[in-house]
Amino acid sequence: MKKNFTVHTTEDVPGLGMVGGFKVAGAACDIRNKNDLKRLDVALIVSETPATGAGVFTTNDVKAAPVLTDMAHLSRSEKIKAIVANSGNANACNGERGMADAMAMCKAVAELVGSKPEQVLVCSTGRIGEFLPMQKIEKGVKDAFEKLSDSEEQSRNAAAAILTSDTRPKTVLVKVEFAGKTITLAGMGKGAGMIEPNMATMLAFIACDASISQKLLKECLRFAANKTFNRITIDGDMSTNDTVLCLCNGSSGVDVDESDAAAIEAFKAGLLEVCRILARKMVSDGEKITKVIEVKVTGARDEEQAEKICRAIGNSLLVKSSWFGGDPNWGRLADAAGYARTGLDFSKFDLFYNDTAVLKGGEQVVENKDEWRRIVSNKTFTITINLNQGSAEEVILSTDLTDGYVNFNKGE
Amino acid sequence: MKKNFTVHTTEDVPGLGMVGGFKVAGAACDIRNKNDLKRLDVALIVSETPATGAGVFTTNDVKAAPVLTDMAHLSRSEKIKAIVANSGNANACNGERGMADAMAMCKAVAELVGSKPEQVLVCSTGRIGEFLPMQKIEKGVKDAFEKLSDSEEQSRNAAAAILTSDTRPKTVLVKVEFAGKTITLAGMGKGAGMIEPNMATMLAFIACDASISQKLLKECLRFAANKTFNRITIDGDMSTNDTVLCLCNGSSGVDVDESDAAAIEAFKAGLLEVCRILARKMVSDGEKITKVIEVKVTGARDEEQAEKICRAIGNSLLVKSSWFGGDPNWGRLADAAGYARTGLDFSKFDLFYNDTAVLKGGEQVVENKDEWRRIVSNKTFTITINLNQGSAEEVILSTDLTDGYVNFNKGE
Numbered sequence: 015m016k017k018n019f020t021v022h023t024t025e026d027v028p029g030l031g032m033v034g035g036f037k038v039a040g041a042a043c044d045i046r047n048k049n050d051l052k053r054l055d056v057a058l059i060v061s062e063t064p065a066t067g068a069g070v071f072t073t074n075d076v077k078a079a080p081v082l083t084d085m086a087h088l089s090r091s092e093k094i095k096a097i098v099a100n101s102g103n104a105n106a107c108n109g110e111r112g113m114a115d116a117m118a119m120c121k122a123v124a125e126l127v128g129s130k131p132e133q134v135l136v137c138s139t140g141r142i143g144e145f146l147p148m149q150k151i152e153k154g155v156k157d158a159f160e161k162l163s164d165s166e167e168q169s170r171n172a173a174a175a176i177l178t179s180d181t182r183p184k185t186v187l188v189k190v191e192f193a194g195k196t197i198t199l200a201g202m203g204k205g206a207g208m209i210e211p212n213m214a215t216m217l218a219f220i221a222c223d224a225s226i227s228q229k230l231l232k233e234c235l236r237f238a239a240n241k242t243f244n245r246i247t248i249d250g251d252m253s254t255n256d257t258v259l260c261l262c263n264g265s266s267g268v269d270v271d272e273s274d275a276a277a278i279e280a281f282k283a284g285l286l287e288v289c290r291i292l293a294r295k296m297v298s299d300g301e302k303i304t305k306v307i308e309v310k311v312t313g314a315r316d317e318e319q320a321e322k323i324c325r326a327i328g329n330s331l332l333v334k335s336s337w338f339g340g341d342p343n344w345g346r347l348a349d350a351a352g353y354a355r356t357g358l359d360f361s362k363f364d365l366f367y368n369d370t371a372v373l374k375g376g377e378q379v380v381e382n383k384d385e386w387r388r389i390v391s392n393k394t395f396t397i398t399i400n401l402n403q404g405s406a407e408e409v410i411l412s413t414d415l416t417d418g419y420v421n422f423n424k425g426e
Numbered sequence: 427m428k429k430n431f432t433v434h435t436t437e438d439v440p441g442l443g444m445v446g447g448f449k450v451a452g453a454a455c456d457i458r459n460k461n462d463l464k465r466l467d468v469a470l471i472v473s474e475t476p477a478t479g480a481g482v483f484t485t486n487d488v489k490a491a492p493v494l495t496d497m498a499h500l501s502r503s504e505k506i507k508a509i510v511a512n513s514g515n516a517n518a519c520n521g522e523r524g525m526a527d528a529m530a531m532c533k534a535v536a537e538l539v540g541s542k543p544e545q546v547l548v549c550s551t552g553r554i555g556e557f558l559p560m561q562k563i564e565k566g567v568k569d570a571f572e573k574l575s576d577s578e579e580q581s582r583n584a585a586a587a588i589l590t591s592d593t594r595p596k597t598v599l600v601k602v603e604f605a606g607k608t609i610t611l612a613g614m615g616k617g618a619g620m621i622e623p624n625m626a627t628m629l630a631f632i633a634c635d636a637s638i639s640q641k642l643l644k645e646c647l648r649f650a651a652n653k654t655f656n657r658i659t660i661d662g663d664m665s666t667n668d669t670v671l672c673l674c675n676g677s678s679g680v681d682v683d684e685s686d687a688a689a690i691e692a693f694k695a696g697l698l699e700v701c702r703i704l705a706r707k708m709v710s711d712g713e714k715i716t717k718v719i720e721v722k723v724t725g726a727r728d729e730e731q732a733e734k735i736c737r738a739i740g741n742s743l744l745v746k747s748s749w750f751g752g753d754p755n756w757g758r759l760a761d762a763a764g765y766a767r768t769g770l771d772f773s774k775f776d777l778f779y780n781d782t783a784v785l786k787g788g789e790q791v792v793e794n795k796d797e798w799r800r801i802v803s804n805k806t807f808t809i810t811i812n813l814n815q816g817s818a819e820e821v822i823l824s825t826d827l828t829d830g831y832v833n834f835n836k837g838e
Contacts, residue, residue, distance in 0.1 A: 076764030076772045107760055107772065109789055142757030143790060252765040331743070331827070332835055341837025345554030348519055352488030353664040360488045360519065377521055378555060415743075417829035423744055425753025 019192035019280035021287050025295075027187040029169030033200045033221040035062045035265030039161035040171025043154030045102035045140070045147060054175035056154035057099045059219060060127055060162055064093030065263035066225070067135065068232040070239040072256035078106035079116040080136040081257060087120070087132045091228055094261055095129035097219055098122075098158075099137040099176050100151060101204075104215065106142045106254040115146045122152050126159040137257050139178055139204065139215040173202040176217055179422075180205045184295040190284035192276055195268045197224045201288040205296040215255040216243060218292050224281055225264030230272055234282050235260050242289035245410040247328045248300040260285070297411045302418030305337050306394045312407040313364075313400040319356040320408035323399065326354035328412035337414035342386035344372045351399060362402040368395055431604035431692035433699050437707075439599040441581030445612045445633040447474045447677030451573035452583025455566030457514035457552070457559060466587035468566035469511045471631060472539055472574055476505030477675035478637070479547060480644040482651040484668035490518035491528040492548040493669060499532070499544045503640055506673055507541035509631055510534075510570075511549040511588050512563060513616075516627065518554040518666040527558045534564050538571040549669050551590055551616065551627040585614040588629055591834075592617045596707040602696035604688055607680045609636045613700040617708035627667040628655060630704050636693055637676030642684055646694050647672050654701035657822040659740045660712040672697070709823045714830030717749050718806045724819040725776075725812040731768040732820035735811065738766035739824070746827035754798035756784045763811060774814040780807055 031038045040054040069088055071081050087094075098119055105112050120134040127134075138146070161168055173183040184203045189196055203218035226234075239258050262270075270281045298306050309327050314320035327333055330350040336343040344365055351358060365373040367389040370382050389395050443450045452466040481500055483493050499506075510531055517524050532546040539546075550558070573580055585595040596615045601608055615630035638646075651670050674682075682693045710718050721739050726732035739745055742762040748755040756777055763770060777785040779801040782794050801807050 072765075073767060074761065074764040075767055075770045076760050107757065107788060109773070142761070252761075254761055254764060331831075335832050335835035336837045338832060339836025343837055345519065348488050349486065349554070349664075349666055352486040352666060353484075355485055355487055358487045361521070376519060415832055417832045419743075420747050420750060420827055420829045420832055423747035424751025425748045425755055 018276050019190055019283060021283055022189045023287055023291060024187040025291060027185050027200065028166040029173040029185045029202045030059055030200045030219065030221040031164035031169035032187055033198050034223045035263045036060070036221045037062070037162040037164050038172040039158040039163060039168045040175035041154045041157035041161065043150040043157070045100055045150060047147070054171055055101045056151065056158050057172040057175035058123065058155065058158035058162065059097040059172065059221065061095060061261055061263040063263055063265070064095050064129065064133060065261040066228050066231055067094030067259065067261050068228060068235045069135070070235055070258040072253060074252055074254050076107065076254045078104055078138060078255040079108060079112035080105055080138045081255060082113065083116040083120065084135045084257065087135060090132055092130070092133055094135060095133040096123050096127050097135045097137070097259055097261065098155060099217065101176050101178050102140040103138060103144055103146050104140050104142045104255050105138040105146050108143065108145055111145060115148055118148060119151060119155065122155045126156070135259055137217055137255070139176065139217055139255055142254065176202070176204045178204060178215070179301055180299050182299060184292055184299070186288055186291040188284045188287045190280045192280035197222065197266060197268050197281060197284055199284045199288050201292050203292040203296060205299045215253040216296060218243065218258045218289070220260040220285070220288055222260065222262040223264065223266035224262050224268045224270050226262045226270040226281065227272060230270065230278070231260060231262055234285050237282065238286040238289040241286060242293040246293050246297045247325065247410060247412050248297065248303065294411065297413060300413045302416050302422050303413035304393070304416055305414040307337055307412050308396040308409060309412055310396060310398045310407065310409040311401065312398065313402045313404060314406040315404040317406045317408055320406050322354040322356050323351045323358070324408050324410040326350045327397070328410050331415060334412070334415035337390070338416050340391040342367060342372070342390040347397065358401055359403060364400040364402065366398040430688050431602055431695060433695055434601045435699055435703060436599040437703060439597050439612065440578040441585040441597045441614045442471055442612045442631065442633040443576035443581035444599055445610050446635045447675045448472070448633045449474070449574040449576050450584040451570040451575060451580045452587035453566045453569035453573065455562040455569065457512055457562060459559070466583055467513045468563065468570050469584040469587035470535065470567065470570035470574065471509040471584065471633065473507060473673055473675040475675055475677070476507050476541065476545060477673040478640050478643055479506030479671065479673050480640060480647045481547070482647055482670040484664060484666060486664055486666050488519065488666045490516055490550060490667040491520060491524035492517055492550045493667060494525065495528040495532065496547045496669065496671070499547060502544055504542070504545055506547060507545040508535050508539050509547045509549070509671055509673065510567060511629065512566070513588050513590050514552040515550060515556055515558050516552050516554045516667050517550040517558050520555065520557055523557060527560055530560060531563060531567065534567045538568070547671055549629055549667070551588065551629055551667055554666065588614070588616045590616060590627070591713055592711050594711060596704055596711070598700055598703040600696045600699045602692045604692035609634065609678060609680050609693060609696055611696045611700050613704050615704040615708060617711045627665040628708060630655065630670045630701070632672040632697070632700055634672065634674040635676065635678035636674050636680045636682050638674045638682040638693065639684060642682065642690070643672060643674055646697050649694065650697040650701040653698060654705040658705050658709045659737065659822060659824050660709065660715065706823065709825060712825045714828050714834050715825035716805070716828055717826040719749055719824050720808040720821060721824055722808060722810045722819065722821040723813065724810065725814045725816060726818040727816040729818045729820055732818050734766040734768050735763045735770070736820050736822040738762045739809070740822050743827060746824070749802070749826035750828050752803040754779060754784070754802040759809065770813055771815060776812040776814065778810040
């Protein structure tokens with residue numbers, strides 16, 4: 015299929031201020047209560063004209079207050095004026111007071127930007143089960159508002175303010191050209207590793223200058239998140255706060271109309287690219303990991319079979335431990351693929367490290383043994399399984415499991 | 427309900443030779459190819475009169491050759507004369523030659539004990555993807571046959587011969603008295619941790635002196651295994667070789683007839699007790715673990731909900747890491763319970779360490795904080811969650827996740 019668009023990706027850019035009509039800032043208000051006003055912990059993203067908003071949220075039964083608040087705000091189908099986020103405290107498992115605090119954050123922003131509180135979205139990440147220090151946060155929000163800018167500095171500050179155990183900020187800029195028009199999208203995110211030492215939260219915020227209906231944006235965002243953020247695994251845990259938000263303010267004048275298939279295709283590709291890069295950055299910065307492994311299952315009866323096997327392998331402690339040791343242990347891979355219980359036929363099972371065959375029809379290709387070892391000693395490699403049972407495929411990104419992860423997360 | 431039977435349990439007994447009409451032995455034939463004829467690696471269990479046999483097997487799509495062989499043999503509904511088992515090699519993922527080797531082990535035993543090969547069951551545990559050293563094994567089988575005895579020494583040798591990364595043998599003796607009769611059951615098992623360094627296999631063999639139909643034995647064994655071996659988790663991985671076998675030879679003259687509810691109840695209780703003790707011993711000897719934790723969910727809508735939440739908690743890397751550190755991290759427990767996605771209501775969520783309340787209706791009982799810490803620093807404790815949504819409950823046994831586990835399993 016010929017693509018009628020081109021995607022240009024730039025990594026390691028400042029952040030969301032690079033998209034027309036968006037101003038951002040990061041501020042520090044010592045949410046962690048460490049007398050540290052250098053560590054940024056409040057991020058503010060404001061669209062000059064109210065934007066179409068959509069979100070994808072954790073499916074955990076235990077949803078943090080900001081998640082419930084955003085779901086309610088987006089369900090009103092009003093335009094969104096701003097996103098406010100804090101790190102250091104997840105505002106999760108805090109009952110009614112947690113809900114009131116999340117709403118108070120929205121109100122504080124709404125008063126400053128001149129919108130209804132329901133036109134503000136809120137995210138929190140950090141410790142669970144502790145109330146937000148609201149006085150500090152309100153001060154942080156005011157500081158951030160005063161600093162709002164499209165400068166590189168404030169873009170970087172916003173991207174830094176949402177980090178927890180991440181070792182580096184995660185940003186990306188994508189431009190999609192189609193039919194003589196250009197859509198610009200920028201994203202910032204924080205990673206899916208455990209946090210300080212309580213929660214594993216994944217946050218991603220995306221700003222875009224196209225105009226689009228909320229319904230269509232939601233569909234596209236769900237599609238992109240499912241193919242990217244839902245295809246990464248570090249520890250298999252899913253947090254109470256995981257959130258992906260996208261705002262489209264139309265400042266480019268480019269309209270992604272429901273009747274314009276070419277525009278939709280281009281927009282979707284751009285959104286997918288932003289999510290793909292952020293997801294990869296999250297995995298690569300997973301807690302104390304040393305390797306990033308792509309697990310690909312092809313030749314499956316259907317995508318469900320392929321996905322189940324990808325996840326069984328990507329979440330197996332034995333497999334992940336062997337990656338840490340650089341051990342080309344195909345037995346554990348076959349075992350994990352088998353306990354996904356999808357009805358695989360081992361006599362048709364092909365397995366490759368990168369392009370090097372390990373198993374063909376369930377039998378070892380022993381002459382490649384030295385090459386397996388060489389590949390598995392690398393920092394990144396691909397494991398491909400061909401089930402030879404159909405034509406569906408899936409891929410996920412996973413990491414090794416290290417003694418460092420266990421010690422980092424053992425707490426007190 | 428009044429029980430019409432009493433169960434007497436003795437742990438740390440020699441093994442299966444203690445049951446009337448069974449002879450056992452352990453032999454060494456250097457399957458690991460380490461010029462070590464001290465390490466026992468072949469176990470033989472023979473019933474003087476052919477016995478009713480039943481098995482419960484791994485549900486992994488990739489089943490090892492001995493598993494497939496035993497399933498075929500048991501499906502013939504013939505009486506079983508013997509079980510032969512080896513450690514050091516799993517005979518898994520070995521294609522047709524693996525199947526032929528498993529059958530050859532049965533034949534070797536059958537010739538010695540005077541039965542059909544189909545009346546012999548076979549188990550293997552150890553390395554995956556390597557062919558069995560059949561000459562050595564045939565020699566080991568002959569040695570074991572010559573040593574067959576009901577002596578303590580050979581009972582202990584048989585229990586030792588199936589071990590891999592286990593640090594100690596696992597045996598139990600159970601006597602059930604009812605209506606003036608006594609049924610004796612003995613069990614031996616090996617643990618569910620990764621093996622040498624390729625597979626996590628759980629094996630359990632049970633000998634009993636009652637007589638019973640194969641259909642009823644199968645039902646009772648399935649029930650008991652499901653409540654015990656299927657309720658333990660160390661790393662969540664399930665092997666290609668997991669097998670539980672039970673032989674009932676009727677030597678006691680006690681008949682567990684399908685029409686005799688009291689006898690069935692007593693037999694079931696005895697079998698459950700054997701499996702329960704073996705399962706607990708397997709968990710307690712899990713690879714490099716330091717703690718055994720009972721996770722109990724009560725007040726569930728149904729058993730499925732309770733079990734899903736038990737498993738999400740018992741398999742969470744973050745939860746297991748926090749246990750290792752002695753950190754009473756209820757946030758991770760609530761998070762894991764939530765991502766089981768069973769529709770739990772966090773505002774009704776009660777959580778206890780032993781009998782000490784941590785959460786009541788989703789809110790912290792902060793005054794107990796010091797006590798939480800004290801309990802979680804113990805080598806064993808119980809976590810109880812009351813969902814307050816119904817009356818169903820489930821329990822599983824889990825362990826902590828240690829840096830030692832990761833380093834032990836990282837391979838090369």
